[in-house]
Amino acid sequence: xxxxxxxxxxxxxxxxxxxxxxxxxxxxxxxxxxxxxxxxxxxxxxxxxxxxxxxxxxxxxxxxxxxxxxxxxxxxxxxxxxxxxxxxxxxxxxxxxxxxxxxxxxxxxxxxxxxxxxxxxxxxxxxxxxxxxxxxxxxxxx
Amino acid sequence: xxxxxxxxxxxxxxxxxxxxxxxxxxxxxxxxxxxxxxxxxxxxxxxxxxxxxxxxxxxxxxxxxxxxxxxxxxxxxxxxxxxxxxxxxxxxxxxxxxxxxxxxxxxxxxxxxxxxxxxxxxxxxxxxxxxxxxxxxxxxxxxxxxxxxxxxxxxxxxxxxxxxxxxxxxxxxxxxxxxxxxxxxxxxxxxxxxxxxxxxxxxxxxxxxxxxxxxxxxxxxxxxxxxxxxxxxxxxxxxxxxxxxxxxxxxxxxxxxxxxxxxxxxxxxxxxxxxxxxxxxxxxxxxxxxxxxxxxxxxxxxxxxxxxxxxxxxxxxxxxxxxxxxxxxxxxxxxxxxxxxxxxxxxxxxxxxxxxxxxxxxxxxxxxxxxxxxxxxxxxxxxxxxxxxxxxxxxxxxxxxxxxxxxxxxxxxxxxxx
Numbered sequence: 001x002x003x004x005x006x007x008x009x010x011x012x013x014x015x016x017x018x019x020x021x022x023x024x025x026x027x028x029x030x031x032x033x034x035x036x037x038x039x040x041x042x043x044x045x046x047x048x049x050x051x052x053x054x055x056x057x058x059x060x061x062x063x064x065x066x067x068x069x070x071x072x073x074x075x076x077x078x079x080x081x082x083x084x085x086x087x088x089x090x091x092x093x094x095x096x097x098x099x100x101x102x103x104x105x106x107x108x109x110x111x112x113x114x115x116x117x118x119x120x121x122x123x124x125x126x127x128x129x130x131x132x133x134x135x136x137x138x139x140x141x142x
Numbered sequence: 143x144x145x146x147x148x149x150x151x152x153x154x155x156x157x158x159x160x161x162x163x164x165x166x167x168x169x170x171x172x173x174x175x176x177x178x179x180x181x182x183x184x185x186x187x188x189x190x191x192x193x194x195x196x197x198x199x200x201x202x203x204x205x206x207x208x209x210x211x212x213x214x215x216x217x218x219x220x221x222x223x224x225x226x227x228x229x230x231x232x233x234x235x236x237x238x239x240x241x242x243x244x245x246x247x248x249x250x251x252x253x254x255x256x257x258x259x260x261x262x263x264x265x266x267x268x269x270x271x272x273x274x275x276x277x278x279x280x281x282x283x284x285x286x287x288x289x290x291x292x293x294x295x296x297x298x299x300x301x302x303x304x305x306x307x308x309x310x311x312x313x314x315x316x317x318x319x320x321x322x323x324x325x326x327x328x329x330x331x332x333x334x335x336x337x338x339x340x341x342x343x344x345x346x347x348x349x350x351x352x353x354x355x356x357x358x359x360x361x362x363x364x365x366x367x368x369x370x371x372x373x374x375x376x377x378x379x380x381x382x383x384x385x386x387x388x389x390x391x392x393x394x395x396x397x398x399x400x401x402x403x404x405x406x407x408x409x410x411x412x413x414x415x416x417x418x419x420x421x422x423x424x425x426x427x428x429x430x431x432x433x434x435x436x437x438x439x440x441x442x443x444x445x446x447x448x449x450x451x452x453x454x455x456x457x458x459x460x461x462x463x464x465x466x467x468x469x470x471x472x473x474x475x476x477x478x479x480x481x482x483x484x485x486x487x488x489x490x491x492x493x494x495x496x497x498x499x500x501x502x503x504x505x506x507x508x509x510x511x512x513x514x515x516x517x518x519x520x521x522x523x524x525x526x527x528x529x530x531x532x533x534x535x536x537x538x539x540x541x542x543x544x545x546x547x548x549x550x551x552x553x554x555x556x557x558x559x560x
Contacts, residue, residue, distance in 0.1 A: 044480070051525075052480040098310070
């Protein structure tokens with residue numbers, strides 16, 4: 001009736017614990033990301049991600065934050081951002097602080113957090129994506 | 143049954159309160175004052191100016207949906223609500239001023255002059271004179287606010303394109319530049335001849351310096367003196383968490399209001415004003431520790447307001463409609479803070495600064511509140527949730543005052559009757 005082999009059971013157990021790890025890893029990333037957001041970003045982008053009109057853009061609902069260009073987001077976090085550009089049709093006059101001391105995993109965590117908070121539903125950002133982006137940015141500078 | 147009646151009467155009371163609130167356009171005012179919503183949805187209305195006949199001009203930060211960035215409003219039937227509106231100009235900006243038969247308006251780098259006809263209509267909307275051009279616009283603090291003295295001199299704010307003149311702006315650990323070279327061309331008030339065309343920096347004069355960003359300024363005709371309100375620096379806790387807690391940052395530094403004489407230096411970026419120590423304190427980017435007192439060569443404020451509330455306009459009241467205590471005192475509008483986070487925001491109101499014998503007493507009081515439109519006057523936590531943010535101020539010919547809002551594009555008219 002119950003039809004399982006030891007081998008199958010171990011496979012299943014490994015699979016479940018792997019799922020669990022992935023799950024808790026993800027939750028942990030979001031907790032780290034939230035902490036980084038609160039200490040470094042909230043002041044300008046506000047706790048609801050709504051930003052400050054004319055000064056600091058909203059992250060909630062932003063096309064770029066929810067978009068596919070992860071390299072651009074990584075570059076903004078690392079180097080700061082101070083350009084005359086329209087974001088979703090609006091201009092913002094403040095200058096964003098650079099974060100040269102944020103490690104790759106921390107950048108991945110804070111991006112994962114802002115992409116999955118408020119009404120945002122974009123996918124997590126991995127450390128390897130951040131590494132690739134930093135390499136790309138370095139190459140672009142040369 | 144008794145409970146039901148109670149509930150019903152509560153509901154009726156709440157309903158009435160709501161209607162009363164709407165009657166004053168949602169504002170809370172001192173006894174005897176009334177407000178109407180003079181205009182709504184006109185665009186990002188920054189400063190406003192009013193002619194002798196009561197025509198209102200508003201400068202918009204960005205072109206509105208009709209593509210105009212200066213708007214002319216008129217209340218022909220005199221019911222407190224504008225019934226005529228038209229506009230022109232493509233350039234965004236903040237400053238606007240009526241001087242005689244001329245209308246001055248500023249972009250973020252230039253000042254233009256238009257002529258008004260006998261109906262206070264602009265005769266040359268497409269061909270203004272360029273009075274000044276080439277003023278620095280490096281995005282941060284780029285509003286060019288303008289006022290006039292009793293003569294033809296124009297005073298323009300050129301804000302510093304920086305928070306605290308760090309070598310690398312808003313970067314933790316970056317020191318302050320010595321000397322702060324930004325002050326050569328920004329971070330102060332410049333004086334130009336309002337009647338001369340095509341001036342640039344070399345034709346003007348730096349009238350006052352050490353002012354990070356002044357959006358609100360006005361000439362006090364009673365004492366013949368310029369008054370300015372400065373936006374104090376941000377982010378003491380972000381860059382110096384070992385010196386300033388979040389709670390301290392929420393109260394530091396004061397937003398400062400100065401009586402300016404030619405040549406004055408208000409001390410930015412070297413010092414900031416601490417309202418609880420009543421002292422100028424050396425900025426941490428210049429070796430300060432939150433206690434070390436700054437040089438006495440720098441000006442003390444006439445009034446110190448709570449931190450980060452962002453003063454947007456100053457208006458000396460010269461009308462006869464309001465009670466006597468308001469005469470020759472100053473109204474000051476506050477946009478509302480963002481850098482008090484994670485603590486609740488403050489501001490979003492118009493305050494009054496009483497003057498006695500031509501001097502600010504140092505006191506101030508809230509005059510008009512409720513612009514943020516929160517339930518039961520609750521605090522705003524996130525700045526973008528404020529429904530309206532006070533910006534421009536102007537006085538009408540009948541002595542009413544007008545307050546603009548650059549969020550929804552409203553203009554409120556506030557009047558008094560016994």
